[in-house]
Structure formats: structure tokens, C-alpha cells
Amino acid sequence: MGQRTRRLRRGRALTTATAAVLVALAVPACSAGAEPSGSGPRSSGTTGSAPSPASSPAEPPSPPPSAYPLSTAPRTVPAVREHHAARGPGWKPAPAARVVVAPADRAALSDEAKLLAGELKLGYAESAEPGPGDVQLALAPKGSGPPESYTLTVEGGRVRITAPDEAGVFYGTRTLKQEIRGAGSAPEGTVEDAPAKPQRGLNLDIARKNFTPAWIENRLREMADLKLNQLGLHFSDDQAFRIQSDTHPEIVSTPHLTKADVRGINALAARLHIAVVPEIDSPGHLGAVLRAHPELQLHDVNGRAVKGAVDIANPASARLVDELLREYLPLFPAGAWHLGADEYQALVVRDPQASFPKLAAAARARYGPTARVQDLATGWLNDRAAVVRPSGKTLKAWNDGFFRGGVATAAPDLQVEYWTGKEIGARPPLEYLSAGRKVVNLNDEYLYYVLGQPNQFTYPTGRRIYEEWTPRVLRGTTAVPARYDPQILGGRLAVWADLAGAQTQDQVAAGIRLPLAALSQKLWDARPPQAPWADFRALADRVGG
Numbered sequence: 001m002g003q004r005t006r007r008l009r010r011g012r013a014l015t016t017a018t019a020a021v022l023v024a025l026a027v028p029a030c031s032a033g034a035e036p037s038g039s040g041p042r043s044s045g046t047t048g049s050a051p052s053p054a055s056s057p058a059e060p061p062s063p064p065p066s067a068y069p070l071s072t073a074p075r076t077v078p079a080v081r082e083h084h085a086a087r088g089p090g091w092k093p094a095p096a097a098r099v100v101v102a103p104a105d106r107a108a109l110s111d112e113a114k115l116l117a118g119e120l121k122l123g124y125a126e127s128a129e130p131g132p133g134d135v136q137l138a139l140a141p142k143g144s145g146p147p148e149s150y151t152l153t154v155e156g157g158r159v160r161i162t163a164p165d166e167a168g169v170f171y172g173t174r175t176l177k178q179e180i181r182g183a184g185s186a187p188e189g190t191v192e193d194a195p196a197k198p199q200r201g202l203n204l205d206i207a208r209k210n211f212t213p214a215w216i217e218n219r220l221r222e223m224a225d226l227k228l229n230q231l232g233l234h235f236s237d238d239q240a241f242r243i244q245s246d247t248h249p250e251i252v253s254t255p256h257l258t259k260a261d262v263r264g265i266n267a268l269a270a271r272l273h274i275a276v277v278p279e280i281d282s283p284g285h286l287g288a289v290l291r292a293h294p295e296l297q298l299h300d301v302n303g304r305a306v307k308g309a310v311d312i313a314n315p316a317s318a319r320l321v322d323e324l325l326r327e328y329l330p331l332f333p334a335g336a337w338h339l340g341a342d343e344y345q346a347l348v349v350r351d352p353q354a355s356f357p358k359l360a361a362a363a364r365a366r367y368g369p370t371a372r373v374q375d376l377a378t379g380w381l382n383d384r385a386a387v388v389r390p391s392g393k394t395l396k397a398w399n400d401g402f403f404r405g406g407v408a409t410a411a412p413d414l415q416v417e418y419w420t421g422k423e424i425g426a427r428p429p430l431e432y433l434s435a436g437r438k439v440v441n442l443n444d445e446y447l448y449y450v451l452g453q454p455n456q457f458t459y460p461t462g463r464r465i466y467e468e469w470t471p472r473v474l475r476g477t478t479a480v481p482a483r484y485d486p487q488i489l490g491g492r493l494a495v496w497a498d499l500a501g502a503q504t505q506d507q508v509a510a511g512i513r514l515p516l517a518a519l520s521q522k523l524w525d526a527r528p529p530q531a532p533w534a535d536f537r538a539l540a541d542r543v544g545g
Contacts, residue, residue: 062089071187076178077517077540078227078524079531080191088188091154093180097133098123108166109137111271116173120180135159135176137169148229149194152176154186167273168194171227178225182543197471199440199490200523201230201274202516206257207237207288209451209497213261215505217268222513224272225544226520231269232338232492234279238287238308239500247327248320250292262331269334277396278332281340282321283312283380293320298346300355306345312380313362325387336394338417341381341401346373367407377401378408385411396440400426412436415489420444421475429474433484441471441491447519449512452499460493462514462540463533470522485526493519514540 065088073083099117101109103126110126116135117124130136140151140162150163150172161172175193179186202223204211220231235242240253243262257265269276287308290297296317298309310317329337346356352373353360363376385395395411399418402410404427416432419442432439441447446469450457471488472479480488493515495508503511517540521529529536 065089065188068188071189074175074179074187074191075182075539075543076175077536077543078521079529080175080193081525082192083187084190084192086155086189088155089157090185090188091133091157091159092185093120093122094133096123097135098125098131099135099137100125100127100130101137102126102128105137105139108139109169112166112170112173113137115271116177119177130158130160133157135161137173138162139166139169140164146194147198148227149192150175152186152191152193154188154190159186167229170224170273174225174227178543182539195227195524196526197488197490197523199230199492200228200520201232201490201492202228202512203232203234203442203492203494205234205237205495205497206242207235207497208239209500210240210242210255211505213257213265215509216265219509220265220269220272220274222516222544223274226516227524228516228520229273230275230277230336230490230492232277232279232494234281234338236280236288237285241288243328243331245324245327247323248289248292251289253288259331266331266333275334275336276332277334277336277338278328279338279340280321280324280328281338281342282384283310283317283377284308284342284344285340286310286321289320296320298356298359300346301357308343309345311358312346312376313359318380318383321384322387325384329388329391329393335392336396337388337391338396339381339384339388339401339414340398341377342398342419343400344377347377347403371407374403375406375408378403378406378410381414382408382411385414389413399429399432399439402427402432404431415440417442418474419448419494429480430484433480433487436487438487438489439474440489441474442494443469443474443476443491444494445476446473447491447493447515448496449493449508449515450496450498451508452502454498457498459511460515462516462518462537465515465522466518466529466533466536470526490523491519513544517544 068087068089070085070087071090072085074080099113099122101113106126114124122135136158138160142164144164145168147165148167148171150161150168152172152175153160159176161169161176163169163172171193175191176186202219223231241251242253242256244256244258245252266276285308290310296310296314298306298311300306346352346359349355356373359373359376363371363373366379367375381397381401388395394415395413396415396417399416400420402416416437416439418429418432418439420426421428429439446460446465448457449460453459468477470479471491472482472485474480493512495512514537
């Protein structure tokens with residue numbers, strides 16, 4: 001972050017030095033109707049209001065900023081990275097206050113402004129000049145800070161939020177919302193804030209458990225307040241296929257999301273600066289498709305059907321999956337796509353070549369005499385990537401869909417979504433990182449919320465994530481070396497509905513609330529958290545929806 005980072009660190013030192021002395025002091029709120037006097041926004045003159053009518057007693061003048069103690073950093077989830085303390089009364093909403101955007105920023109920021117105005121019960125206006133008590137949102141020049149960064153200044157009875165992009169302005173409004181929800185007022189001074197990791201979110205298995213559109217939209221709102229920006233939707237698995245299809249209606253389960261439902265979810269997500277990342281998992285986890293298309297089922301050398309696996313030597317398997325990919329690409333306008341590729345059952349046996357001679361023969365025909373079944377699976381992954389790549393979307397696949405020592409190699413632009421080291425043949429994270437791969441953390445030791453807790457899974461806790469996990473802990477409990485940190489793009493908490501009836505939707509929402517809050521903290525700020533868990537949990541309860 002360069003100079004911005006150095007400024008942030010200097011501001012943090014000032015805040016930390018004063019916080020211990022001042023933590024018990026409440027920040028008084030200013031009158032939103034007060035007109036600041038003096039020549040500039042940092043004037044040391046008094047702040048007063050116009051004289052009252054003769055029938056009303058005169059109001060005493062407000063004290064000058066110098067009469068106030070230095071402010072302390074706002075308490076939010078995730079915590080702000082840096083706060084430059086100042087003396088002054090702070091800010092709180094008042095009936096006459098508004099959220100304002102300049103006409104030049106209207107197209108970019110009116111959604112953010114109207115949302116905040118509704119949340120804080122303020123008016124909304126388009127104006128180049130904020131009035132007394134107003135909150136001003138504005139775009140800074142592009143490149144003036146890192147992506148999603150923002151500056152929030154409380155001074156002179158007003159609030160100003162600026163950022164080089166719309167997402168940053170939005171995150172500044174989330175900070176202000178939490179300040180008001182948690183303390184009733186925003187402290188004087190300036191917040192300079194930016195995320196440590198670009199990908200932060202939740203992965204949701206809607207294939208094995210039906211989640212209603214309203215429930216999903218509530219999770220989006222919760223995520224947005226935590227500055228999370230990615231929702232993965234795993235909507236195809238052995239149990240069900242959960243989104244309406246026009247090309248293959250025969251595979252769709254009941255109940256399911258209609259395309260209108262999905263458009264509504266995507267529209268809300270876009271307003272909240274969340275990317276919805278769809279996943280049609282293949283060539284495994286396709287049992288719902290195979291029920292309608294048994295001719296595509298993979299069989300072993302003894303003629304036994306292999307659960308959820310399509311025959312990747314059969315060109316018809318690729319045609320069907322590609323038709324689905326092309327159908328859904330326009331339905332999901334965000335910039336990423338998950339190709340799946342995990343747990344293809346032909347590759348979890350001791351000798352895939354002996355168990356699946358047809359696949360082995362197809363591999364040799366395509367890649368030469370030394371090719372194996374894993375090479376055919378790699379070719380399948382690359383072929384599906386080639387279908388999606390022209391859309392410009394970032395491509396993702398699970399780590400156990402990448403194989404070592406093959407003739408075929410997975411395309412270099414595929415991001416590795418690392419979830420496990422427990423699968424047969426699973427490679428440790430360093431193999432991907434040392435090869436230069438970008439990796440996203442979905443460590444099943446900390447970040448897998450598996451309904452019913454089968455196969456030795458236990459529900460993750462916010463405390464364990466908060467106290468033990470970092471983005472560099474990709475597998476088990478051991479962190480990879482710090483030099484690989486730039487290649488780790490972030491992480492997601494993952495809800496998997498292995499035993500779908502084990503919890504209701506409401507129970508899932510309650511169970512993931514604190515893990516999501518802890519995840520947001522650890523992805524927003526790479527430094528160890530300052531507050532102990534008990535304090536963080538109390539804060540999350542207070543500022544949460």
C-alpha cells in the first residue's frame with residue numbers, strides 16, 4: 001500500500017497510545033443541526049447554532065474541539081485498520097441530517113447513499129455542498145488508494161466518506177452504520193481502511209439442501225455488513241440440481257430456484273458489492289444429472305456404476321455439461337466461475353488404470369502411451385475451462401482436481417480452492433504455491449460447516465477461527481511460509497449439507513453467524529486481533545443485524 005500504509009501505521013500508533021487512558025470515556029454527540037464557525041473544517045473556534053426565537057431561552061454555546069479528549073477508534077467488525085484520533089464531539093444522526101452525493105457521483109453512489117439514509121433514518125440529497133450534520137459520499141481519483149479502500153472523516157459536525165471505487169465507499173458506509181448501531185455516535189477523527197485479502201466470503205451448498213431466496217438474501221445483507229464480498233453457490237450435486245434449466249429441464253429438482261429468483265439474488269448482491277460465484281461440479285457430483293441421463297454413467301471394469309461420476313470418455317458427457325455451462329453463464333454476471341473437479345471417484349481407487357480400462361485407453365489415445373486416467377480428468381477440466389474462459393471470468397477448481405506428475409497439466413489461470421489434505425493423493429498446499437498458483441483458503445479443519453457433522457467433521461466456531469486460523473493456514477493447523485502470502489487470495493466459510501435435515505435454515509444462520517464474523521476480521525486485517533475473543537463476540541452481538 002506504500003505511503004497509505006505508512007500513514008495508517010503512524011495513525012494507529014497515535015490511537016494506541018491514547019486508547020488505554022481514554023477507553024472509559026464516552027464520545028459526546030454533536031448536534032447535527034449545528035453550523036460550525038471559524039475559517040476551516042479544523043477551526044478551533046466554537047460550534048454554535050443560530051439564535052433561538054425570543055420566546056425560547058438561548059442555548060449555551062458548544063465547547064471548542066480542544067475541550068474534548070482525543071477520540072478512540074470506532075469498534076466495528078471487522079475492526080478498522082487505522083484511526084487518526086482527533087478532539088471533537090463526534091457525530092450522530094439527527095432529524096435534519098442527510099446523506100448527500102454530488103451530481104457527478106450520482107450514477108455511481110446513489111444506491112449506497114439511499115441504503116445508508118434508510119438505515120440511519122436520514123434524508124437523501126444530491127448536492128455538491130454538504131450541510132450541517134450531513135454525511136457526504138464521494139469518489140476519490142482512481143488509483144488514489146488500493147481497491148476497496150476508503151477514508152472516513154468525522155469533523156466539524158459532518159461525516160465524509162471517500163474511496164477510489166464504489167466498493168470502498170460502500171464499506172465506509174458499513175463502518176458508519178456499525179458505529180451508530182454499536183455506540184450511537186461516530187468518534188471524531190479519520191479512519192483509513194482497506195482489506196488485507198481481495199476474496200472474502202461464504203460458500204453455500206444449495207444442491208443438497210434447499211435454501212429459500214429470502215434466506216439467501218438475508219445472508220447477503222449480513223455478509224455486506226461484515227465487508228465480505230463473495231458468495232459461492234454450489235447448486236449441482238448427487239442429491240439435487242437446484243436452478244431452473246431451459247436446456248435440460250429433466251435434471252432440475254423440486255424445489256429449486258427459478259431464474260427470476262437467481263436474477264433477484266444477483267441484483268441484490270451487486271448492490272451490496274458481493275460477487276455470486278456459481279459452481280456446476282463435474283465430472284463428479286453429478287448424480288442428479290445422471291438420474292435423467294443414465295447413459296452417461298461411469299462403470300468400472302466389473303460393470304458397477306460409480307456414484308455421481310460421468311463417463312469422461314463419452315463425448316456426450318462433455319456436450320451436456322457444456323450446454324449447462326453456456327446456459328448459465330449469462331445468468332451470473334459476476335466475474336468468477338467455479339468448475340468443481342473434486343472427488344472424481346475413478347481417481348480414488350488404488351489403480352485407476354486397472355479399474356477403468358476404458359478411461360485409460362481414452363487417455364492414451366489423447367495424450368500418448370504414458371498417459372493415465374488422471375490426464376483424461378485434467379483434460380476434462382481444461383476443456384470446461386475453455387468453455388467459460390471467453391466470458392472473461394476468473395476460473396476456480398477444487399485442489400483435489402489438480403494432479404501431480406501427469407502428462408496433461410491444468411491450465412495456469414485456474415485458481416486453486418484448497419479445502420482438504422485428507423483425500424487419497426491430495427497434495428499439500430506448498431506444491432501449488434511453489435508452482436506459482438493462486439490459492440483461496442477453504443480449510444476443512446476450520447472453515448467447513450458440514451450439516452450433521454459426518455465423517456469426523458465438527459461445526460466450526462468463531463472463537464477457533466479468531467484465535468487460531470489465518471489465511472496462511474491452508475491445510476490442518478500449520479501455516480505455510482509467509483513468503484507465499486501474496487498468492488493466497490482470501491478465503492470462504494463453507495456450508496455443506498451432507499445431512500440436509502440435521503439443521504433448519506434458521507439453525508444454519510445462527511450457527512454460521514460468529515464464524516463469519518471471525519472470518520471477516522481475519523481476512524480484513526492480517527495482524528493478530530487486538531481484542532480478546534469475549535470482547536469480540538460481545539461486539540459482534542452488539543453491531544450485528
